[in-house]
Amino acid sequence: MKDGYLTVALTKGRLATKTLELFEKIGCPMEEMKDPDTRRLIFANEEKKLRFFLAKGPDVPTYVEYGAADFGVAGADIIMEENRRVYEVLDLGFGRCRMCVCGPAEAAELLKHHEYIRVATKYPRIAREYFYSIKMQTVDIIKLNGSVELGPIVGLSDVIVDIVETGSTLRENGLTVLEEVAPLSARMIVNQVSMQMEQERIREIIRALREALH
Ligand code: PRP
Numbered sequence: 001m002k003d004g005y006l007t008v009a010l011t012k013g014r015l016a017t018k019t020l021e022l023f024e025k026i027g028c029p030m031e032e033m034k035d036p037d038t039r040r041l042i043f044a045n046e047e048k049k050l051r052f053f054l055a056k057g058p059d060v061p062t063y064v065e066y067g068a069a070d071f072g073v074a075g076a077d078i079i080m081e082e083n084r085r086v087y088e089v090l091d092l093g094f095g096r097c098r099m100c101v102c103g104p105a106e107a108a109e110l111l112k113h114h115e116y117i118r119v120a121t122k123y124p125r126i127a128r129e130y131f132y133s134i135k136m137q138t139v140d141i142i143k144l145n146g147s148v149e150l151g152p153i154v155g156l157s158d159v160i161v162d163i164v165e166t167g168s169t170l171r172e173n174g175l176t177v178l179e180e181v182a183p184l185s186a187r188m189i190v191n192q193v194s195m196q197m198e199q200e201r202i203r204e205i206i207r208a209l210r211e212a213l214h
Contacts, residue, residue, distance in 0.1 A: 006198060008050060008053075008072070009053055009060045009064060010054050011078070015074070015094070015186050016073075023052075027048070028045050028050055057075060058074075060189075061189060070190065071190055074186070075187070076182070076184040077099055080182070084189075085192060086191060091185055092187065092188060093186070095184070097163050099182045102176060102178060103160060103178055104174065104175060107158050107178060108178050114138075115137075118157040120148050120157035121161040122144055123161055123162075124143045130181045142156065149162070153174070160175075163184065188206070
């Protein structure tokens with residue numbers, strides 16, 4: 001920002017690829033970033049004075065909150081879970097999936113009767129918000145770091161709160177969607193100070209991206 005560049009933090013992987021395609025559409029190609037063998041993490045488009053770097057999803061809102069990046073692109077799940085002080089400005093529409101409560105079909109009764117159940121999840125904040133504030137159901141939330149579907153299978157938890165995309169992980173493990181917590185997709189976030197200081201440029205980029213999406 002200070003050197004005239006605006007910096008964009010991207011979520012490594014498919015979201016970064018899709019975001020770069022979108023920036024290409026608005027006249028900001030980033031050829032070197034397409035090299036699958038590169039280990040570089042930061043790239044610039046000198047003409048547009050835009051800089052991009054690749055980060056792990058949960059770190060994207062952190063970079064944006066602290067102003068190390070002016071923009072960020074991350075999944076809505078990450079943005080909700082991290083709960084950073086940033087502005088969410090655009091739904092990019094790709095990376096669509098759902099945050100759901102899942103489990104064996106029998107667990108539907110436990111949910112229906114607001115039983116005190118155990119919930120395994122990589123997203124404790126989202127799970128807490130859903131059960132405590134929306135459903136008014138007291139539950140025990142157990143944080144896991146991945147392969148959350150194991151929870152009900154090995155008897156760690158009654159249900160899980162997790163992302164469902166194609167549903168095949170659930171199917172292959174004998175689990176099913178019991179309730180939907182929220183629809184998810186990739187979102188663009190902006191640093192709150194940048195939004196004031198670089199208002200014109202930032203608004204212009206958002207406007208161009210929105211147009212390219214349609
Ligand atoms: C995610 C998610 C589910 C799976 C859903 O896991 O946590 O397990 O993808 O996708 P599906 O509905 O298309 O099967 P990820 O692959 O990120 O790995 P993880 O379980 O280690 O978090």
